[in-house]
Amino acid sequence: MFKQLGLIGCGLMGGSFALALKRSGLVETVVGYSQTQETTQKALQLGVVDRVVNTPSEAVRGADLVLIAVPVAAIEPTLQAIGPHLSDHCLVMDVGSTKQDVVMGARRALNGQIGCFVPAHPIAGKEHAGVEHASADLYAGCQVVLTPTQDTPMANTERAQTLWEALGCRVRCMSPEAHDTAYAAVSHLPHLLAFAMMKAIQDQRGGERLLSLAGPGFRDFTRIAASEPSVWRDILISNRQAVLAQLDLYQQALHAFETALITEDAPALRELIATASAARADWRLGQGPRSD
């Protein structure tokens, strides 16, 4: 149970966290800050926050829990701004999709205070950003990866884990490096590929007409292409080495399909598809590896 959540960034992710906490009775008051007045006012009207303030440091004053829900590139400056104003025993988390850069930034920004920070990445999202889409259910049933630093006391990691679990999440701890490598493969690259799909269609003559012919398969394949540009620029730039390495592996896999098509090797093509199809049919969201 927390007395006061300082919410920095009242968008979809931050707003949903506040709503979930309130619904579960895990927080008494939410104090919100967002870059634009429009967002903070909306958050207030929607009951996402109880009080709004004009600076990040005001948001954390008196808070025993702080969530930084801003694009990854803005996390370090935010930590820098709030560091001197954090209460003792305050638990600070982010929701960024990359973790090595966040941890490095946190080290620079927080110095000796780094122990209060438990980097978090909830694997959740929606087609539409903005506090108006925030929902107390966004995190229910989702996976949250925590990447505690070497200086994070175990007690703080446990507080973070308990909190996310109380919201219905499955929590997994890993190193920032392992996190970034894994999510380059299963999240960052798929986003890049989906963005490129939209561009490939837009760049051709009659692209608009092609889009009007597309069906439900296209809808699902490209859903993540609607993601927020600044957020994803930051993620891809920040994790670019791992993303480029995954892109290289992807090109090799794609090349195998291309070769089978060019040579009209129907048995090879069927085998390639069958292996992929079986793996996907076998997969379930939120299922741990079979060896777990």
Added chain:
Amino acid sequence: MFKQLGLIGCGLMGGSFALALKRSGLVETVVGYSQTQETTQKALQLGVVDRVVNTPSEAVRGADLVLIAVPVAAIEPTLQAIGPHLSDHCLVMDVGSTKQDVVMGARRALNGQIGCFVPAHPIAGKEHAGVEHASADLYAGCQVVLTPTQDTPMANTERAQTLWEALGCRVRCMSPEAHDTAYAAVSHLPHLLAFAMMKAIQDQRGGERLLSLAGPGFRDFTRIAASEPSVWRDILISNRQAVLAQLDLYQQALHAFETALITEDAPALRELIATASAARADWRLGQGPRSD
């Protein structure tokens, strides 16, 4: 209103067509044939068909409507087998995802009878194949592309159009060539890319663990990778020139993203993402082009 539907292929697509027709009171009797006895028996038990037969030609005897719902490579042999047994004025359709090859095959198989055949492609599907997943709702609200041949009397195209519209579909007519070019872009290539995504992950060390970390974005991006291998081998091989041309355009688009990442050109990357994201946010399933 039809007296008898001869259904060849009682899987997801064919079974759903029969169920939708029955529910709308558009057919009196459905006679079904499938390659395996297991499927026809299931179709009978589920009330998808009223009577089962052992050959395609028995299925069309006395039918005034025939639906061929088999993988595209099997359509020509099926037409060959049923041609001599078709009643006068029978309307014959398929549900294949490629159309040039189907039309060419139909010409060879049906000769002078080609006029009865209205090639159709309903843009619908599901993660799971098989008659047990058939649903009277599968086609409701979906788009159906008809590619009548030069020898198709307008009256038959209109009969087909009226029928699909009665099932709640939006019908669009185009040439087989235009169809195959368009669906290479918005359906066949996305399938290929999704298959390759699964392969890229499976081929790396710890692929199973990576899969266990994937979230809802990955789920939607790869949904179509679970598609039926033989069906998609046929589609990709049959339409391979258009698919390879689209793959080439896709590689160019992807290269633009890759270059921005390698050079760490954040503004260029943001611009690329923003254009793709706006196009996808703007898009709605089943929405015609704005100029319509």
